[in-house]
Amino acid sequence: MKKNIFKIFAALFFIAVIVSCRKEDPLNVDFSKLNIDNPVANTPLDTWLTTTFLNEYNIDVIYRYNRFYHGDDRDVAAVKVDKVQPQMQTVLEGFLLPYRKVAGVTFIKKYAPKQFVLFGSGSYNPDNSYTLATAAAGRNITIYDLNSFDLSDPNTIVNKLRTIHHEFTHILNQIVPMPVDFQLITKSTYLATWTTKSDESAQADGYVTPYASSQPGEDFAETTTSLLVYGQAWYDDRANGSTAAGKIALKAKEASVEQYFTVNLGIDFRALQREIQEVVRNTYNYQQASFPYWLGQNLYKSLIVNAAGDPIYSAFPLSTPFSLVNNNMKTAIAALPYGLTYNFMKLNFTSSTAMDIEINFNQGTRSFISRYAYTMDLDQATGQTKFTIAAVGGNDASWVGNANLLRPAVQPMLDYLSNNTFVADWLPTGVDAVNYNKYGGFYVLGTPANNFYGLLGQ
Structure with a gap:
């Protein structure tokens, strides 16, 4: 039995020697094709x-x-x-x-x-x-x-x-x-x-x-x-x-x-x-x-345009087309025979689909407001916004007496808002880090240079 085992071992050893000594061409294998995650490759x-x-x-x-x-x-x-x-x-x-x-x-x-x-x-x-x-x-x-x-x-x-x-x-x-x-x-x-x-x-x-x-x-x-x-x-x-x-x-x-x-x-x-x-x-x-997304979520409840009272307008002036309308409104209010002084304009976003304009003015030392209602059609994806004059929003003095009193003077501003299609955006562009996200506004579709903006309120 031992002899047979020895013969088998000897035979296997002989085969191994023949195989190990056989002369063959080197294998031509590109391992990078077998392993695509080749750590050597400088891709x-x-x-x-x-x-x-x-x-x-x-x-x-x-x-x-x-x-x-x-x-x-x-x-x-x-x-x-x-x-x-x-x-x-x-x-x-x-x-x-x-x-x-x-x-x-x-x-x-x-x-x-x-x-x-x-x-x-x-x-x-x-x-x-x-x-x-x-x-x-x-x-x-x-x-x-x-x-x-x-x-x-x-x-x-x-x-x-x-x-x-x-x-x-x-x-x-x-x-x-x-x-x-x-x-x-x-x-x-x-x-x-x-x-x-x-x-x-x-x-x-x-x-x-x-x-x-x-x-x-x-x-x-x-x-x-x-x-x-x-x-x-x-x-x-x-x-x-x-x-x-x-x-x-x-x-x-x-x-x-x-x-x-x-x-x-x-x-x-x-x-x-x-x-x-x-x-x-x-x-x-x-x-x-x-900005349109958050306006549509009704995060922001107001936007104040206060050209005379907010120092940011010195660094970032309101656009010329809007300033012309705004200044003419100020002059027209002062020309009314009641001794009135225009202070600022405020947009109140009462919902994601409704807005009203609030005109703040003084008679002597007393402050008053007049209000004018709009619907607001806002596309949150593009920011495109259309304001349309709506029915009177209330029956108090701001909606009736004061509103009617100032209407001849403020009508050009009301028309500016209703006659244009706007795009809501973070304005002014380039505002410093301190005021970033605190101001927003609207520019006329196709004419970014015709715009207005103001301080946002929540």
Whole structure:
């Protein structure tokens, strides 16, 4: 038996020797075609990432799959290669460049993450939620769920941008701790099991999202991100729709965030907010960042045109066509035989479909108003607006006696509003960060130079 085993072994050894010594041509196999995620290849995408992020900001972008970056306890899919550049372009436009413009290159070099890691799917948690991104060690941001990224959908882009700013806020807090006062504003209502909390309940308790109610760190990141990416109008609408206590909490959190950036980090928070909103509005065409959208939601209840009393008109004068009508109305009111003085005009948006004009005037030291009703046909997508004179809105002096008294003098203004088709917009363009989102107005369709604007009221 041993002899037979030896023979078999000897035969196998002999075959192995023959095979190992056989002379053959080298195999001509291109492994890059078998493995499309070839880490050696210097693709155009790699070149763009290196030039745009590594060389300019010392930021490494890792998109080739590596289990090390998401941990052994999760199953996460690799990112599709065609999603990488669109996502990182959003990082550049909506995150790095605004911070660079407002805070400067030194800030970017000191605080910006040194590594972005990209994955295609979400990272699911035991409570059935899934993680969209993480920040670690003050230097790394990992972004998940990128295979659903759609560059043609503004909502998708803005939501991803929101995720990036959320995680960067965590990085800032890891380097410069968040304010203690922020943590005390809604201390009694934080809830670890936040997935059971409805959005309505979170809003009523003073949170921008249910996730914000999970703990102070997430609350601070969600609040900051909402102010920067969704914008001031969204945040004000959230606060106005809350309870009295919830609104107080939300506005207190806003003040704490602004102070953290201004005092602790040395960044003009309002200037940063303005730069990010410009990208969201003009580059991504995000509808909820537009003035028509919020006018249609009836967030803004009034618009005051006070050419003589508001200093902003010195820096941004009213257009010549509107000023001509406005000044003629002022002169005509003064010419009435009652000793009247025109003060200002106010547009009251009583609903998303109704508006009235309020003319404020004096007789001596006493102040009066006259009012004139309009319907308002507003297209929230385009901003196109048509005002049509409506039936008298009431029977008190402002609607009847005063209105009739001033009508000959104000009729040209009433006609200006009813005879033109307007476009609602944030006006004036180029307004400083302090006044950003505080003013809005209308320009004549097809003639942007014919416009008026005023201070918005909620």
